[in-house]
Amino acid sequence: ERADAFHSPLPGLDAQPSAPAPADLGEDIADYPLGVARAQVHETYVVAQTRDGIVIVDQHAAHERLVQERIKTALDTGGVQRQGMLIPEVVELDEAAASRLVARAAELAELGLVIEAFGDGAVVVREIPALLGETDIKGLIQDLADDFAEFDEGLALTQRLGDVCATMACHGSVRAGRRLNGDEMNAMLREMEATPHSGQCSHGRPTYVELKLADIEKLFGRR
Structure with a gap:
């Protein structure tokens, strides 16, 4: 039943991610600037945990930038x-x-x-x-x-x-409303970390925002 809950794998994101699964990370989370995926909300945003905060990724904007850079790389390396x-x-x-x-x-x-x-x-x-x-x-x-x-x-x-x-x-990018599994979300994060200009989509909009734990604590009056 779990397999039926997801669509077919995303092009380029169906391989195993370079990062371990979230449950295996522990203290190694510091090795990943965009953190490790913990959830997808509204089938539009990926929420990742970083060493000292959270990152919220707009999945369509992020994947759009990744696909654009893949096309450019392919053109430079043989077509x-x-x-x-x-x-x-x-x-x-x-x-x-x-x-x-x-x-x-x-x-x-x-x-x-x-x-x-x-x-x-x-x-x-x-x-x-x-x-x-x-x-x-x-x-x-x-x-x-x-x-x-x-x-x-x-x-x-x-x-x-x-x-x-x-x-x-x-x-060619994943749309808002597309459910992603954990491997797909983490593969996207790892590719974003390795891709130039991944902080903005093709139209100049941000692909992610980061909230530091200190800022979140201030929102709740803990600081």
Whole structure:
């Protein structure tokens, strides 16, 4: 029954975390700046215990940043692995939006997204970046089309790589409302500790806040 309580593992977070399980940590908790996951609340926030306080992580914002950095790393180390669609998905767009996407098809393929024209006002998606996992493909394609409408047509996608990666990461990230198990939460914390810029999501919002034990004690009049 416990196994049924959780969704399938998150892409990139289904391996065993580098940290021991919370019950095994004890005094070793000091080794982990973001602490050890103790709970998930409202299926949106991960609460972790640190040596001298707690950390509250916005799971969507944090995973979005991690996915964005994975995409960038993959590009720098040989390319983004693709995952073929069992059934290619057709996404209806207006003709101008479809044309903008098709014009960038070769560049998108380098990012792991393989599309083709499908009539005058649609594209068919044949492959997606493997690290995105289960993705709202229609939403991703529509958002990319909107992004491209604001780009200079003569500008290479590599010059707006941050924006494109951010859009992809947003659709490949764990959403609020997604229940996580202990291994997934701790794997996320460990990856955040090892990932540049993990304190902010792609849109500049904080991915976590930290409360020191002294501040919590003040709230309860203990100091």
